[in-house]
Amino acid sequence: xxxxxxxxxxxxxxxxxxxxxxxxxxxxxxxxxxxxxxxxxxxxxxxxxxxxxxxxxxxxxxxxxxxxxxxxxxxxxxxxxxxxxxxxxxxxxxxxxxxxxxxxxxxxxxxxxxxxxxxxxxxxxxxxxxxxxxxxxxxxxxxxxxxxxxxx
Numbered sequence: 001x002x003x004x005x006x007x008x009x010x011x012x013x014x015x016x017x018x019x020x021x022x023x024x025x026x027x028x029x030x031x032x033x034x035x036x037x038x039x040x041x042x043x044x045x046x047x048x049x050x051x052x053x054x055x056x057x058x059x060x061x062x063x064x065x066x067x068x069x070x071x072x073x074x075x076x077x078x079x080x081x082x083x084x085x086x087x088x089x090x091x092x093x094x095x096x097x098x099x100x101x102x103x104x105x106x107x108x109x110x111x112x113x114x115x116x117x118x119x120x121x122x123x124x125x126x127x128x129x130x131x132x133x134x135x136x137x138x139x140x141x142x143x144x145x146x147x148x149x150x151x152x
Contacts, residue, residue, distance in 0.1 A: 007047065007055045008095065008115055010036075012123065015059070015091050025059055062098035069097045076138045088124045089132065092116050096136055109140045 010032050017028035037046040070082045096116035099107035113136045120128040
């Protein structure tokens, strides 16, 4: 697993933690960072500072643009609302859209979609990867003139 994939996974776990344990995202990220850095725990390889900065920047982009991200989701969800999505599905979709539209440098659409699908395979129900793919693909294809330039 590449460092960016690991970074996305760590961010998703921290965002999930923040939703369920009522602690801040930064506190949850710091816990993950500490766990990965503790050689006695043996739970992973520590991230380099550059990688943590990438995670922090993406987290900030998602938080600052959450209303717009959720609006993009609402625009394409059929017979669903953002509130009806499972927590993990919503977080995965928000994270992918954060990378596709609000993060600098922007993540190419195919990469963001593929990474979201991989997160869904690991953290969500069997049917979720297809749902995530469908929603993100629809958003990518129905972009408007306010969207940043991307290879769609």
